[in-house]
Amino acid sequence: xxxxxFLCDSDRxxxxxxxxxxxxxxxxxPWGINRRRVVTINDGKPGxxxxxxxxxxxxxxxxxxxxxxSCFYTTADAIVLHDKDLCIGCGYCFYACPFGAPQxxxxxxxxxxxxxxxxxxxxxxxxADNTLVEYTQYGANRIAEGKLPLCAEMCxxxxxxxxxxxxxxxxxxxxVQKRGYGSGAWGWRTAYRETVGA
Amino acid sequence: xxxxxxxxxxxxxxxxxxxxxxxxxxxxxxxxxxSATQAPQAQPPRPGAPEVQAPVPExxxxxxxxxxxxxPATTEPGRTTPAQQPVAPQVPVSAxxxxxxAAPAPMPFSDRGQQDxxxxxxxxxxxxxxxxxxxxxxxxxxxxxxxxxxxSWREYHNVTLAWVGGIAVLGMLAILAVFxxxxxxxxxxxxxxxxxxxxxxxxxxxxxxxxASCFIILGLSGLNLTFGRHLLLPVIGPEAxxxxxxxxxxxxxxxxxxxxxxxxxxxxxxxxxNIPAKLDIVWLKQGGGLIGKGHPPAGRFNAGxxxxxxxxxxxxxLVAASGYLLVFPFQVTNIEGQQWAHMAHSLISVLMIAxxxxxxxxxxLGMEHAFDAMGSGQVDINWARDHHSLxxxxxxxxxxxTVAKGAKAAGAD
Numbered sequence: 022x023x024x025x026x027f028l029c030d031s032d033r034x035x036x037x038x039x040x041x042x043x044x045x046x047x048x049x050x051p052w053g054i055n056r057r058r059v060v061t062i063n064d065g066k067p068g069x070x071x072x073x074x075x076x077x078x079x080x081x082x083x084x085x086x087x088x089x090x091s092c093f094y095t096t097a098d099a100i101v102l103h104d105k106d107l108c109i110g111c112g113y114c115f116y117a118c119p120f121g122a123p124q125x126x127x128x129x130x131x132x133x134x135x136x137x138x139x140x141x142x143x144x145x146x147x148x149a150d151n152t153l154v155e156y157t158q159y160g161a162n163r164i165a166e167g168k169l170p171l172c173a174e175m176c177x178x179x180x181x182x183x184x185x186x187x188x189x190x191x192x193x194x195x196x197v198q199k200r201g202y203g204s205g206a207w208g209w210r211t212a213y214r215e216t217v218g219a
Numbered sequence: 220x221x222x223x224x225x226x227x228x229x230x231x232x233x234x235x236x237x238x239x240x241x242x243x244x245x246x247x248x249x250x251x252x253x254s255a256t257q258a259p260q261a262q263p264p265r266p267g268a269p270e271v272q273a274p275v276p277e278x279x280x281x282x283x284x285x286x287x288x289x290x291p292a293t294t295e296p297g298r299t300t301p302a303q304q305p306v307a308p309q310v311p312v313s314a315x316x317x318x319x320x321a322a323p324a325p326m327p328f329s330d331r332g333q334q335d336x337x338x339x340x341x342x343x344x345x346x347x348x349x350x351x352x353x354x355x356x357x358x359x360x361x362x363x364x365x366x367x368x369x370x371s372w373r374e375y376h377n378v379t380l381a382w383v384g385g386i387a388v389l390g391m392l393a394i395l396a397v398f399x400x401x402x403x404x405x406x407x408x409x410x411x412x413x414x415x416x417x418x419x420x421x422x423x424x425x426x427x428x429x430x431a432s433c434f435i436i437l438g439l440s441g442l443n444l445t446f447g448r449h450l451l452l453p454v455i456g457p458e459a460x461x462x463x464x465x466x467x468x469x470x471x472x473x474x475x476x477x478x479x480x481x482x483x484x485x486x487x488x489x490x491x492x493n494i495p496a497k498l499d500i501v502w503l504k505q506g507g508g509l510i511g512k513g514h515p516p517a518g519r520f521n522a523g524x525x526x527x528x529x530x531x532x533x534x535x536x537l538v539a540a541s542g543y544l545l546v547f548p549f550q551v552t553n554i555e556g557q558q559w560a561h562m563a564h565s566l567i568s569v570l571m572i573a574x575x576x577x578x579x580x581x582x583x584l585g586m587e588h589a590f591d592a593m594g595s596g597q598v599d600i601n602w603a604r605d606h607h608s609l610x611x612x613x614x615x616x617x618x619x620x621t622v623a624k625g626a627k628a629a630g631a632d
Contacts, residue, residue, distance in 0.1 A: 031336070038355065055356055060364040062352035068334055072352075074364055083373045089444040090461050091452060107461045109468050111444065112548055116558050117373045121363050133469070134548070205336035211344075211365055216337040 022097045023185035025142055027173065028193055028206045028217070029073045033180035036061055036071035040172035040181055044075075047143070047171045048160025054124040056140040057172055070204065073172070073181050076101065076122035076140035077212035084114035084123060098164065100142040105158050110134040119211045142183070143170040190217045343367050349554075360549060372558045376565075380445055384569035388442070391573040395580045402509070405586040407602055415597035416614060423488055424596050430481035430531075433474040438572045440467030445565070472546050479539045486532055492519040493528040498609075508606075509581075519610040527578045534571045538564055 036059050044050065044057045057075035062068075078101045085093030085101065092107035093114075112134055114123040126135035145162030148155035155162060163171060173183035182189040190206070194217065197203035206217035343350050344367035351363045419427070443451065443464060452460045499522035505515040507523050515521075520528065541564035544551055552560065582589050588602045603611045 036355075041356075053358070055358060055361055058354055058356055058361045060352040060354055060362060062350065062364065064353040070334065072364060083369055087373050087376050089448055090464050091448050091457070092461075104457075107457055109461060109465045111468060112545075112557075113376070113444075113561075116554065116561060117369045117376070119365050119367055119369045121361060121366065121554075133472075204334045205338075207336040208340070208365060210337040210340045211367060211370075 022099075024187075025078060025098045025100050025184065026186045026189060026209075026213070027075065027077060027142075027170075028182040028189045028209070030180045030182065030193060030196065031070040031072045031204050031207060032200075032202065033178040034059070034071040034073055035178055035180070037177060039175050039177055040073045043171045043175040044140070047163075048141075049156075050138070050160065051126060054126060054138050056122075056124065056138065072207045073176075074120055074122075074208065075172070076118075076142070077120055077208045078140075078142055079119075079212040080214070083117035083119065087113045087117040089113060094147070096144060098142075098144070100144045100164070102141055102144060102146055102159075103137065103139070104147045105136040105138075106147075108136045110136055112137075114139075120208060140170075143168070186213075193217055340365055340367065344370075360554065363554060366554055368555060368558060372562070375562055376445070380562075380565050380569070383566065384442070384445055384572075387569050387573040388576070391576045395577060395585075399580075399584065404584065405509070407587050407599070408605060409601045411588075411599045412601040414600045416600055416603050416611065417596055418592040418598045418603065419596045421596065424593055426481050426484045426488065427593055429477055430485065433478035433481065434575060436467075436470050436474055437478060438568070438575070440464075440471040441565070441568055442572070443467050475539065475542050475546060478535070482532060482535045482539065485528075489520070489528060490532075493525045495522075495525060498522075499525060514605045514608070516608045517606065517610070518613075519607060521607070523581075527574065530571060530574050534567050534574075538567050538571065541567075 038059050041055065041057050041059060045055075048056070050056055057073060059071050059073045061071045063070065078095075078099060080099070082093065082095070082101045084103075085091070085095070088103075089111055090107050090109055092104045093101060094104070095101050110125060110133065112123075112125065114137060115121070115125070122139045124138045126138065127133060141159050141162075143161060143163035145151070145155045145165065146159035148158060150165040151162050161171075163169065168174070170183045173181045182192060193203065193206065209215050209217055339350055342348075343365060347368060349363050349368070350365040354362045444467075447460065447464060451463070455463070496518070498516060498518065502515045502517055502522040505513070507521060508514045509523075541560040544556065544560035545564060548557060582593065588599060592598050600611070
């Protein structure tokens with residue numbers, strides 16, 4: 022089985038936010054929930070970079086480690102998913118997540134935050150594949166259709182790569198070799214204890 | 220044309236000294252980033268020499284430090300800006316290379332190669348910082364790209380808290396069990412006199428039991444969040460456990476309010492009788508009559524009760540304050556504040572649970588007649604004299620005062 026990951030080549034990302042829009046549209050994500058966002062560091066300064074960030078589907082994921090109801094599970098493709106029927110909306114996964122991936126439909130309204138929502142790597146959830154109930158709860162299941170996450174597919178500069186770890190790391194390394202520079206794979210050290218340099 | 224453009228470029232840089240220092244780094248620092256290309260390394264870097272500038276890719280020049288992005292505009296001498304015109308004609312087209320130390324070559328890849336994601340992540344982890352930037356969405360929590368502190372919080376939640384909580388709660392239960400088995404139930408030495416004295420009025424008791432019942436539910440639902448998945452989840456299954464935890468969470472959030480109200484009322488009702496005094500040292504030295512024999516003198520509350528009171532007020536106050544930060548997440552603090560609030564909340568809570576187990580024990584099983592003080596509010600005068608001798612004397616003195624004011628017994632005259 023593949024080991025699915027995201028890799029954002031920040032030397033290519035132009036902060037067009039197409040990945041964010043594609044994600045929101047594909048999964049009909051409600052207002053206020055951002056499964057993916059683009060963060061610009063050193064904005065307006067030398068070394069400015071934009072990085073598209075979502076759930077990194079960590080190895081040894083902190084969210085599942087701290088979940089009080091054990092609602093997380095990892096698929097055979099190493100995609101970290103969760104069961105919204107079991108989630109109690111406690112917010113612990115947000116405290117533990119290094120990437121700020123977990124989102125809640127309601128924030129701070131007297132304790133109830135609703136079921137957590139996060140990037141599913143376009144792989145839906147524990148419901149039967151491509152059913153209405155799965156779509157309502159988790160959004161589209163492109164993985165079940167043999168497709169990759171839409172954010173990466175949509176990326177106009179191909180900055181955001183999705184796919185098997187070895188394949189996207191090879192693509193990235195080839196790019197770095199060819200153009201001569203690259204800042205590495207953002208979040209990979211934190212998520213996988215692995216680095217992808219030049 | 221290549222040489223011409225190079226000299227024009229140098230001249231343009233020389234004419235704009237204000238922008239030159241931005242790029243005035245030695246060319247030998249070019250391969251600073253680990254991803255720097257092999258191209259500059261192949262040629263010996265010579266500051267200011269045309270050979271260094273030749274391999275400049277378009278991206279490098281355009282993305283250089285401030286001001287250098289405009290450099291390509293001067294590749295044709297005839298199209299220089301008016302400000303640069305006095306300089307441009309001075310450039311000899313076929314002369315020897317002009318020494319231009321003030322205008323070194325722009326770095327081929329400028330700062331693009333200087334940032335390394337994994338290095339930044341490592342540094343942020345070691346420094347306890349977050350990598351954050353700007354987002355174009357309203358949710359500013361999303362501006363944190365990576366917060367390595369989440370791993371430390373996970374370690375706290377899964378390891379530290381589990382051990383501290385487990386040892387505190389189970390350890391206290393073990394101590395109480397040993398105490399019960401060795402010391403047994405503390406009996407009333409002089410038996411019941413049959414006459415009672417009001418220890419706590421109905422308002423005090425109602426408030427106590429409001430706080431107590433809230434505390435028990437808050438404590439159990441809180442412990443469930445840490446230990447439930449290991450102890451209860453395998454027994455009752457995921458669906459039932461989620462339902463239980465969901466209700467526990469709702470109860471936890473809402474009972475926080477009566478609990479806090481009760482703490483405030485407790486403070487108003489009992490603080491004046493719980494101010495530490497010299498007598499408390501005597502009481503503690505004698506082991507409060509729990510360990511030793513006999514009953515050291517005590518006022519309305521003995522030193523042990525005063526400790527329970529202040530643990531409740533101070534600990535409960537901190538737990539309430541941190542709890543409100545958690546129940547209104549991100550209203551006051553950021554992610555770091557939320558993590559600290561949780562750590563303070565949970566750590567103080569498990570220690571308070573341990574302390575309250577001892578309080579519950581001595582107020583029920585551990586001591587004969589102690590429960591009635593908070594149950595019916597009436598305690599036997601013998602029990603009161605044993606445990607709160609000074610308080611009984613005060614109460615009796617007060618009672619005599621009211622009688623002495625010219626009152627006569629009914630039918631006395």
